[in-house]
Amino acid sequence: MRQLNDFMTDMADLDQHPEGILWRALSPTEVREEKGKVLLTIPFAPFSLQGSLKPLEGEAPRIKTLTLEAPGSEILHLYDTHRNSVMLDYHKTLAPETLSVQEEEARWVIRNSAGSLRASFEKERTPVEGWSDLIRPAFDSLRGSLFPDGKVKAALSGEDQFFPEKVESLPLAYLTYTEAGEERGAGLFSFQAAHDEHFAGTGERFAAMDLKGKTLVLDNTDGLGVNSRRAYKNVPFFLSSRGYGLFMHTSFEVRLSLADISTRAAQGRMDEENLDLFIIGGGAPEPVLKNYRKLTGFPPQLPLWSYGTWMSRMTYFSADEIEEICSRMRREEYPCDMIHIDTGWFETDWVCEWTFSPERFPDPAGFMKKLRNQGYRVSLWQTPNIGEGNKLLEEAKAKRYLAPPRSKGVKTSSDFSGQDFGGQIDFTNPEAVAWYKSMIRDLMEKGASVIKTDFGEKIQMDADYLGMSPRELHNLYGLFYQKAAFEETEDATGEGIIWARAGWAGCQRYPLHWGGDAAATWDGLAASIRGGIHIGLSGFGFWSHDVPGFHGIPEFMNTLPTDNLYMRWTQFGVFSSHLRYHGTSPREPWHYPAITDHIRKWLRLRYHLIPYFMKQAEKVSRSGSPVLQAMVFQFPEDPVCWHLDDQFFCGEDFLAAPVINDSHERKVYLPEGEWIDFWTGEAFSGPRWVEHKEIPLDQMPLYCRKGATIPVYPEPVLTTDEMDLKKTIALVMDDSFSGWLNTDHARKLGW
Numbered sequence: 001m002r003q004l005n006d007f008m009t010d011m012a013d014l015d016q017h018p019e020g021i022l023w024r025a026l027s028p029t030e031v032r033e034e035k036g037k038v039l040l041t042i043p044f045a046p047f048s049l050q051g052s053l054k055p056l057e058g059e060a061p062r063i064k065t066l067t068l069e070a071p072g073s074e075i076l077h078l079y080d081t082h083r084n085s086v087m088l089d090y091h092k093t094l095a096p097e098t099l100s101v102q103e104e105e106a107r108w109v110i111r112n113s114a115g116s117l118r119a120s121f122e123k124e125r126t127p128v129e130g131w132s133d134l135i136r137p138a139f140d141s142l143r144g145s146l147f148p149d150g151k152v153k154a155a156l157s158g159e160d161q162f163f164p165e166k167v168e169s170l171p172l173a174y175l176t177y178t179e180a181g182e183e184r185g186a187g188l189f190s191f192q193a194a195h196d197e198h199f200a201g202t203g204e205r206f207a208a209m210d211l212k213g214k215t216l217v218l219d220n221t222d223g224l225g226v227n228s229r230r231a232y233k234n235v236p237f238f239l240s241s242r243g244y245g246l247f248m249h250t251s252f253e254v255r256l257s258l259a260d261i262s263t264r265a266a267q268g269r270m271d272e273e274n275l276d277l278f279i280i281g282g283g284a285p286e287p288v289l290k291n292y293r294k295l296t297g298f299p300p301q302l303p304l305w306s307y308g309t310w311m312s313r314m315t316y317f318s319a320d321e322i323e324e325i326c327s328r329m330r331r332e333e334y335p336c337d338m339i340h341i342d343t344g345w346f347e348t349d350w351v352c353e354w355t356f357s358p359e360r361f362p363d364p365a366g367f368m369k370k371l372r373n374q375g376y377r378v379s380l381w382q383t384p385n386i387g388e389g390n391k392l393l394e395e396a397k398a399k400r401y402l403a404p405p406r407s408k409g410v411k412t413s414s415d416f417s418g419q420d421f422g423g424q425i426d427f428t429n430p431e432a433v434a435w436y437k438s439m440i441r442d443l444m445e446k447g448a449s450v451i452k453t454d455f456g457e458k459i460q461m462d463a464d465y466l467g468m469s470p471r472e473l474h475n476l477y478g479l480f481y482q483k484a485a486f487e488e489t490e491d492a493t494g495e496g497i498i499w500a501r502a503g504w505a506g507c508q509r510y511p512l513h514w515g516g517d518a519a520a521t522w523d524g525l526a527a528s529i530r531g532g533i534h535i536g537l538s539g540f541g542f543w544s545h546d547v548p549g550f551h552g553i554p555e556f557m558n559t560l561p562t563d564n565l566y567m568r569w570t571q572f573g574v575f576s577s578h579l580r581y582h583g584t585s586p587r588e589p590w591h592y593p594a595i596t597d598h599i600r601k602w603l604r605l606r607y608h609l610i611p612y613f614m615k616q617a618e619k620v621s622r623s624g625s626p627v628l629q630a631m632v633f634q635f636p637e638d639p640v641c642w643h644l645d646d647q648f649f650c651g652e653d654f655l656a657a658p659v660i661n662d663s664h665e666r667k668v669y670l671p672e673g674e675w676i677d678f679w680t681g682e683a684f685s686g687p688r689w690v691e692h693k694e695i696p697l698d699q700m701p702l703y704c705r706k707g708a709t710i711p712v713y714p715e716p717v718l719t720t721d722e723m724d725l726k727k728t729i730a731l732v733m734d735d736s737f738s739g740w741l742n743t744d745h746a747r748k749l750g751w
Helices: 285-296 319-331 364-373 393-398 430-446 470-493 522-536 563-574 593-608 610-620 639-643 744-748
Strands: 021-025 030-034 037-050 052-055 062-072 075-079 099-103 107-112 117-122 144-146 172-179 182-192 199-203 214-218 234-240 245-248 254-258 265-270 276-280 309-311 338-341 377-382 450-453 579-581 648-650 654-656 666-677 683-692 702-705 709-712 729-732
Touching: 030 099, 037 099, 037 172, 062 099, 062 285, 075 285, 199 214, 199 522, 214 234, 234 254, 234 265, 234 285, 245 265, 245 285, 276 285, 319 338, 319 364, 338 450, 364 377, 364 430, 430 470, 450 470, 522 563, 522 648, 563 579, 563 593, 593 610, 610 709, 639 666, 654 666
Parallel strands: 309 338, 309 579, 338 377, 377 450
Antiparallel strands: 021 037, 021 172, 030 037, 037 052, 037 062, 062 075, 075 276, 099 107, 107 117, 117 144, 172 182, 182 265, 199 234, 214 254, 234 245, 245 276, 254 265, 648 654, 654 702, 666 683, 666 702, 709 729
16 A cells, blocks of 8 residues: 555555546435334445546446444444355344334434434535635535444544545445456445544554554454564454444455544445444443454353463474473473474474374374373464475365465465465365364374464465455455364364464454464564554454564574563463463573573462463453453553553453563553552552562562452462362452462462
């Protein structure tokens, strides 16, 4: 996108398609009720870019009927064409409301059966008698307000202009144009933005907390790190500080401008000639996100052992190597539940054939059983891409398990391994899905517990997929892929869980996801925190990251993380929903001898808090809560919190502020309320800033809400297999709490 700071170019692309026609919505000619829904007859008048926006003479308006319905008491659905999709998973508690229309002199008013206002649309205005005819009269424009919960107002931006032919946004519009000989279209919309409105969400955004003033392209790709506008997980949903959310029900590329191209509007473009919008009320982040999940699905519960430590690197190459590492973890008393084998368990590194190397893993079932007896589960890396040299390639091609390329010689490759990815499993083909699931089941039956569903953000665009076009499938591919792996894992083991990187609306139903290939640097840590904050405000409940960052800089595999970074990232990981070490160099604690005792203590603290994580997970599965929560999630009315992206809530009761520098200092903002320093028991009243200097390497600024009850496991363990949750006790954050460092629990765990 070449930004020209103009709506007609930056959103409508009419400079790129000068023959394109913009069809802008006029006032409804009719609004009527039909079977509990409201049908709006709207003319869309044709305009073209001729220096400014000019009406096309001789071209009649297109008449479209848009539908407004209320799938729930706090949700409105405005759409052109009704469709179901894999993104949607309506919750059983959604109760559609009956809408009725009352016609008044200047507008149509839409209410539910209880009389609550749900929407209004104005009729065409009477022309104004003025003193000058130098500037032509204003064009007619759709003007409407939506009240998704009967209280919060989301108004379409109907009159955002300088003069009539120079518009900054349009309430609803379509674009039609020709590209490469193909007729294409796009749908555009704009909602009014207040001068003090803030925005968040849109997926795993590595940007600042407040997205106000940003123009974003939601289109999945390999992020190649976490310090750019690229994103592995885009979600066509944003959250407004005014108490509503907007879900754009599309899998095509979405362009959003959140009070940027026009500071008066939150604008969007969906790269298909259709408008399908869910306007979601609730008044605050938690109920808005709960309503969003009622449309797209709630995260399920994850097994107890998943909250333990996951150990990994890129990669382990043999059963002998892994068994020695697992034995050493136990000997040196680092609690751990999961060993992940990355790209090296196949005959050839990176060549994913879903079978173990017979030389280096001669008895996979026996190997995984031995580890299981020691309290370890096994996670296995794989990819949906199959290339030359893969023994499965010819069968997959012949049976159409891979999407056949449209042009000969079309190949793709991994962004950094160089591995040829000659084709991708076509998850829109039921036979391909069954074939893929059969390979996953075989691995589960041998003893694996988790599949790492790596990649999935990019697909071959010059290929024929059975169920939909590449443009429609691209962003949905990860959802189909993860759904297949999750379902088969759950069917085979009774426990549904994966480790996934790509994401779109609906992927939160198949946890869990991690933040991709962060740099092992302070800026990689800071950006990872931001990614976790935004994905939690986008419907995802469980999310993790690679501790202490994935790759080195400047040497990708040979610049190692520093002790400080390893320690501080561990602290962030301990207070994330899940904790996994991974990277392009060894990540086991003994490779950092100066801090091994600190690492051991923090891993013991993690296991001490697993009952707390289990309690928070129960809430995740029935509410709008993520485990890792932005400050605005709990304090949306506090303007300071809309600018905080380096501290967060872990569940309801912990406020965590990772240290992100070598100077061991930082400021922490405590919102309104009473707060207890977890380490010392000192009490603080908010709102206020607390400045921390010379923070010990084995501590991180950590506060608890006063009065909170924290369930903890009272005994040190090396694996969750040793835990009997009936022994869980409570730490009460009241005046009697003198700080965790002064408890018997701390002494038992080696603090």
